[in-house]
Amino acid sequence: MTYVDKFSLRGKTAIVTGGAGILGSHFCKGLADAGANVAIVDMNIENATIVAREIEQNYDVIASSVYCDLTSEQSVKKMVEAVVAKFGSIDILHNNAAGKSSNLNDFFAPFEEYELDQWKEIMSTNLDSMFLVAKHVGKVMKQQCTGGAIIQTASIYGVMGPDNRIYDGSYYLERQINTPAIYSASKGGVVALTKYLATYWAKDGIRVNTITPGGVESGQNEMFKQNYGNRVPLGRMAQAEEMVGALIYLASDASSYVTGQNILIDGGLSAW
Template identity: 85%
Template sequence: MSYFDKFSLQGKTAIVTGGAGILGSHFCKGLASAGANVAVIDINIERANEVASDINNKYHVKSTGIYCDLTSEQSVIEMVAAVKAEFGQIHILHNNAAGKSSNLEAFFAPFEEYDLEQWKEIMSTNLDSMFLVAKHVGKAMKEQGIGGSIIQTASIYGVMGPDNRIYEGSYYMNREINTPAIYSASKGGVVALTKYLATYWAKDGIRVNTITPGGVESGQNETFKKNYSNRIPLGRMAQAEEMVGALIYLASDASSYVTGQNILVDGGLSAW
């Protein structure tokens, strides 16, 4: 037996939501490099098509971009139908997408002043969308009768509180930032949903796990990077590609006896 072969995704089809994003594009390419055909799902269809085209050019697999508004159940239903029509069976779902607020001032507001409508908007984008995608892709997997692997992306702030000292003098894309409570609450919900679905679909051979990324370097100012790195045992922020190995493991038969788990790829932050 070749243990390395268990990591192969040859002949399988993967759905990646938020596939055009900073992490999403790396996740899509990582799955393709392991042999999977990849449906790149994003509300930004132009960028999704670019990622799919890049995959088609670099890897010997099939990839296509598919539009989906993950907050709309009808759009999710249409997305799943499009993937089945294009690829046939669905073997892997990476429920990865998370959204940006339409109002950054409201998003970063102090907790005591936080607007309920802003809270609902982020909860809808970050958690309701996970429910909708898991519901309809999981249903398709169950009907296929061959099992599957679902991986959901959470955040370190879904399992631990933020050290607000990190954010003193910190900026992202030239804007002062913090971590609002709604982000933690919604990401904590992702972890809880994973555990529920892992037990709910275990009898159907569908495994459900979470990946929890630590802070990824992607445009933060030097103050933030220094403050954050000082909290990390490995002494630095992550690079986007460093999240991909955990995904390939959870998507593949190498993790055939792993379900309901949360793998923290955080440089050791949660160990302190």
């Protein structure tokens, strides 16, 4: 085996939660390009099916869309069982999904006026779901006795506080935005959960790591992109496809001695 061969995922099966999303679809295609069969898990089953179809048309792998409400343990169990029934095993989990609030006015409310119900809703979607999926996939990986790789998606605001100056005049999908405290708290919890699971499952050969994206272009207005880029050493926001390389590395044998780590893909934002 050459050094480059260690990046191959040929013959492995990967689950990607939130696989139909802006980042998720790129993650699914990247894993497929590296040779993995992919289960695209999402509540938006129509979009997940489109991603699965595109993968099977463009890569020599098997792809399948699977519905799951990640806040429901029964739904998560059913999803994992469906993936095992379809593919026979699970080698890679990309615990990637994060949810949107049911009420964006409540989501972007000032901290002093933040509602507890809104806090609990986002914590359930962003962190409780990570726990549920890791729990049930990790159980399968332990039973297989062949190890595995779990990668969890956090956010730059899970490791540092936001610079609120970048939000002056900044809009996303025609709405004034900010970064709520619950977003930071839930994403910080993802990093902590990764470190815990990395030590807990190390004896079983299951590696657990985090990737932490910085700001990715996805519909922000020009003012926000300019403000954000001015805070980044590389001078710009990221493109979605720039997140994929780290995922392939952490999912593959190229990172066989890497666990409990958090790779920041942030253009250098956290360096100053």
